[in-house]
Amino acid sequence: MTDLPLLQADQLSCERDDRVLFEALSFVAHAGQIWQLAGANGAGKTTLMRIIAGLHGDFSGRLSWPAAQARNEDPRQQLLSIGHRSGLRSELTPLENLRWWLALHQAELDVAKAEQALALLGLAGYETVPVAQLSAGQTRRVALSLLWLLDKSVWLLDEPFTALDADGVALIEGRLRELADNGALVLYSSHHRVNGEARQIRLGNGPGEVL
Amino acid sequence: MTFTATLQRELLLAWRRPAEIINPLFFFVMVTALFPLGVSPQPELLATIAPGVVWVAALLAVLLSVDGLFRADHDSGALEQLLSAPQNLYVPVLAKLVAHWLLTGLPLVLVAPLLGYMLHLPSAAIGVLFVAVLLGTPTMIAIGAIGASLTVSLRSGGILLSLLVLPLYVPVLVFGAGVVSYAAKGLPVSGVLALLAAMMLASFTLAPAAVAAGLRISTGN
Secondary structure, eight states: OTTSOSEEEEEEEEEETTEEEEEEEEEEEOTTOEEEEEESTTSSHHHHHHHHHTOOOOOEEEEEOHHHHHTTOOGGGGEEEEOSSOOOOTTSOHHHHHHHHHHHTTOOOOHHHHHHHHHHTTOTTOTTSOGGGSOHHHHHHHHHTHHHHOOOSEEEEESTTTTOOHHHHHHHHHHHHHHHHTTOEEEEEOSSOOTTTOEEEEESSSSOEEO | OHHHHHHHHHHHHHHHOTHHHHHHHHHHHHHHHHHHHHTOOOHHHHHHHHHHHHHHHHHHHHHHHHTTTTHHHHHHTHHHHHHHSSSOSHHHHHHHHHHHIIIIIHHHHHHHHHHHHHTTOOHHHHHHHHHHHHHHHHHHHHHHHHHHHHHTTSTTHHHHHHHHHHHHHHHHHHHHHHHHHHHHHTOOOHHHHHHHHHHHHHHHHHHHHHHHHHHHHHHOO
16 A cells, blocks of 8 residues: 555646647656656746646646545645745735645644744744745745645645755755655756755656656 | 635735725726716706616726736736645635625725715615615626636736626626616615525625636636
8 A cells, every 4th residue: 555656647748839848758656755857948847747736737648646546535635736936925924825825725824833934944033024025035935834834745846946045955955855754755846956866857859758 | 714714815915905905996986976077967867877877887896806806816826826725616716706895895885875875866776776786796796706717817818808707797787777777766676686686696606616617727728
């Protein structure tokens, strides 16, 4: 039961505006793994992320969640995706944004825990400042604080390292590794490779290869 | 929990950006107030056109406000969070519609009797105007939201939204303005008001499902 893959893609193909993004892409991802989606700009990284997150239905092939299906669960229950747009409303403060985001995942915001996570990300003192007044990197850090606040088994992160400084990248990398070690599956798109044996899906120029 | 969290968030957002509430209300009052100046200040004439004027202005004010219902969430990426969350979209969408009515519909409802009075509407008809707008604005917001969900990803969706939604507003406008005229003439109104109430209940309960589908289509590619 536990060795069932969390996510399985069979012959995924996607075309956009008459351009093939990837073709016959197959991979099997297990709990405890970190996958990197690499590829040039416009190669289809975000599209693949959105397909996995269930936001983009215009593809052929099969995407299945064997572990969740064996337990008869909704696969979206265990998935959290953080897009390349932060998803935070600039009028609201980090805590207000997080409260709604957590409510969508049926979780209550624990203010102390959230403040702790934000402090860890260097945002102590910014909890009640509207996101509009934060820098791009700080905004990204607010969105990424969810890595500490929700308990999910599949994490989809689209360009998580954008606008982060070196410390931030190291911090997020550490957390991704920690999540994977605790049995989560992490998929992220970036040009930056997390230290260690991250598996890679390379998109662009036809089929897309799994390394 | 999602319902209250979403409602809270929407009210908070509006509190931080009050222009979005004030704009439709201001539009409504301005358009109606210009009619006596543009047409004629004769009380009999104004009383005749008052139901139509107030209703058309309210309709356009709602249409104006509904365009932005999902736009900011779409642009910030919050809509994708909502769509990828593990739950039915019906509840958060319903909360958004309720919040939108409280913020833009309710002020119109409260001001409408005042504008009716300004246009020399007989006092018997003013109460009916209040009830008719109270029943009509939720219907218009619910229908408008379906259009807004379908046009949210388009760069200039405003015109398309009007084209999509205006024909669907016609029944509400006909019954809504009609019932006020009946009241002014002393005719019975309860039947038409019941019909408006039925339209409101049907549209407000069914629209969230259609809006959810519309949002999925809009963000799907």
